[in-house]
Amino acid sequence: MSGKICKQIYIEPHQEHLLKIIAQQRGVSEAEIIRQAINLHISSMTNFQTNIATWESEKTFINSIRNRSALPGGRDWQREDLYER
Template sequence: MIRKQIYLDGRHQESVRRMAAARGVSEAEVIREAIEAHQGQPRSGYKDPAAWKRALKVMRSQRLPSSKQVQPRKWSREELYEERVKHYGRRSR
């Protein structure tokens, strides 16, 4: 992608900000979609909020009950690193 700087008046800026927030996308994405819509080419990555809500509902229905949730890990990053150092030694540069 190529970075472009554009100037918007306050009314357009607020409109772009609201659309981006409502759809959960960046302001740049809203502007790109507007350009493509003007050219008659809808973006293939258009997000359908209703579809996301349906997908989220399915995912939530399939998660494990709280009694069968995976137990929290009992190790830390430091412990794993120390185990690696004991096994492989320190890397020399």
């Protein structure tokens, strides 16, 4: 058990039942199932934070486009022209 830290946790009876079943099906220890669950949970939180940072970047870009002035002369096409193409 080198490199690991011992933690005591409390789980519900139904969680213990599921934990035993999953560990037995996968052929690993209950502790390994708990470690995998922690890693899965943490990675989902990290991905969410990354997505928030990406969205903030996109919002900044969208606002920069929205705030810039119109091009001189305007556009030379009509929306209906796009349907004819």
